[in-house]
Amino acid sequence: MSNSHPPKRIAIFGSTGSIGTQALDVIGANPESFSVEVLTAQSNEELLIKQAIHFKPNIVVIGDEKKYPKVKEELSSHNIKVFTGESALEEVASMDVYDMMIAAIVGFAGLKPTLKAIEAGKGIALANKETLVVAGDIVMQKAVEHRAPIIPVDSEHSAIFQCLVGETRNRIEKVILTASGGPFLGRKPNFLVNVKRDHALQHPNWTMGAKITIDSATLMNKGLEMIEAKWLFNLQPEQVQVLIHKESIIHSMVQFEDGSIKAQMGLPDMKLPIQYALAFPHRIPSNLKRYDFRKPAQLNFEEPDTKTFRNLTLATDAMYKGGNVPCILNAANEIAVYAFLRNRVGFLDMTDVIEKTMGHVSFIKNPTLEEYFESDGEARNFAASLIKL
Ligand code: NAD
Ligand code: MG
Numbered sequence: 001m002s003n004s005h006p007p008k009r010i011a012i013f014g015s016t017g018s019i020g021t022q023a024l025d026v027i028g029a030n031p032e033s034f035s036v037e038v039l040t041a042q043s044n045e046e047l048l049i050k051q052a053i054h055f056k057p058n059i060v061v062i063g064d065e066k067k068y069p070k071v072k073e074e075l076s077s078h079n080i081k082v083f084t085g086e087s088a089l090e091e092v093a094s095m096d097v098y099d100m101m102i103a104a105i106v107g108f109a110g111l112k113p114t115l116k117a118i119e120a121g122k123g124i125a126l127a128n129k130e131t132l133v134v135a136g137d138i139v140m141q142k143a144v145e146h147r148a149p150i151i152p153v154d155s156e157h158s159a160i161f162q163c164l165v166g167e168t169r170n171r172i173e174k175v176i177l178t179a180s181g182g183p184f185l186g187r188k189p190n191f192l193v194n195v196k197r198d199h200a201l202q203h204p205n206w207t208m209g210a211k212i213t214i215d216s217a218t219l220m221n222k223g224l225e226m227i228e229a230k231w232l233f234n235l236q237p238e239q240v241q242v243l244i245h246k247e248s249i250i251h252s253m254v255q256f257e258d259g260s261i262k263a264q265m266g267l268p269d270m271k272l273p274i275q276y277a278l279a280f281p282h283r284i285p286s287n288l289k290r291y292d293f294r295k296p297a298q299l300n301f302e303e304p305d306t307k308t309f310r311n312l313t314l315a316t317d318a319m320y321k322g323g324n325v326p327c328i329l330n331a332a333n334e335i336a337v338y339a340f341l342r343n344r345v346g347f348l349d350m351t352d353v354i355e356k357t358m359g360h361v362s363f364i365k366n367p368t369l370e371e372y373f374e375s376d377g378e379a380r381n382f383a384a385s386l387i388k389l
Helices: 018-029 045-055 065-078 086-093 108-119 130-145 155-164 210-218 220-232 271-279 310-321 325-341 349-360 369-387
Strands: 008-013 034-041 059-062 081-084 100-103 123-126 150-152 172-179 240-244 250-256 261-265
Touching (some): 018 034, 018 100, 034 086, 045 059, 045 065, 100 108, 130 369, 150 155, 150 220, 155 220, 155 250, 155 261, 310 349, 325 349
Parallel strands (some): 008 034, 059 081
């Protein structure tokens, strides 16, 4: 970015997570381009305090109100405002202290603050895919209304976004979302039935938060990403295809009407899509490791096994049905994943919980935001009743 510009003022919602900490690495390496104005975390107050002392934001928010006194105390001599609680996230998201939000909270909890940022016309570097899965129509509509650009951080969607630069007038035939396949690629139900949390938390190519790591192992992550792609790029469900590519070198592809296919490639490292979203429309230098085509390597591609990884089928159904079905899928999945992480349900049971919940909550074709919240609540309650949490 040209040095004549003042640094872009960044708010990281979810700064203590996998995306949040990597975003701070990117910003720390580019202090002339970006400044940190807001940091938020749910419960890791130790890390939040460290980050705040290092990056000197204007404001921090600690979600867990029990941790507020400590954060306030430790930052009192640093001239940093400290807020707490769920509503503080929304208030801060609306404030005129930053230009771009990195939406890096995990799950449904990210929706409300992101909507506030959109309504305030902020740029959104969107990692929180659940926001679009739950209420993609409302989110995208509001983004247009308030001229709030949404730049994807999810590596697949960043790849598609990068392939589409300069193609505004050209119709997309389809997008091909690549998937690593996760740690259980090639496994069958007789193996998966015995999988425990610690095994499922080992991802071959990426180090991520616990929820998305489980979603990657069940392929729900790719299901959520199909719905995310549909909204981000205004696609019909039949234009979204999933392809297993276990090396994670091609991050996704776009096929155009003339048959040409563009791919975006590189070694898997989330810092690249994070940096791209922050600096867009510019590219700025990085010293991330480069992929070297001269080293012997093979790129492999195969169809996903949707008979075994039925979450992908459920998410595809939800994408086709539309309305509140993706919201129900997401809510049931969040409950199922957190139960699995606490060893309350088995690996394959997660899919049953989601399927039953999708069959239970009534269909709404064009939900209002309030109806999305109601569907989310209803789905959570029902899913939890199946698990007996
Ligand atoms: P994480 O669990 O590592 O971090 C989540 C962050 O959100 C933390 O800072 C936490 O304090 C905060 N948080 C959690 N619950 C909250 C709540 N109820 N209210 C407010 N804040 C809360 O998660 P992550 O892996 O960084 O993922 C964040 C988002 O980015 C997810 O939506 C995920 O799907 C998406 N994403 C992550 C990756 C990755 O590589 N980690 C890649 C693509 C997309
Ligand atoms: Mg992804």
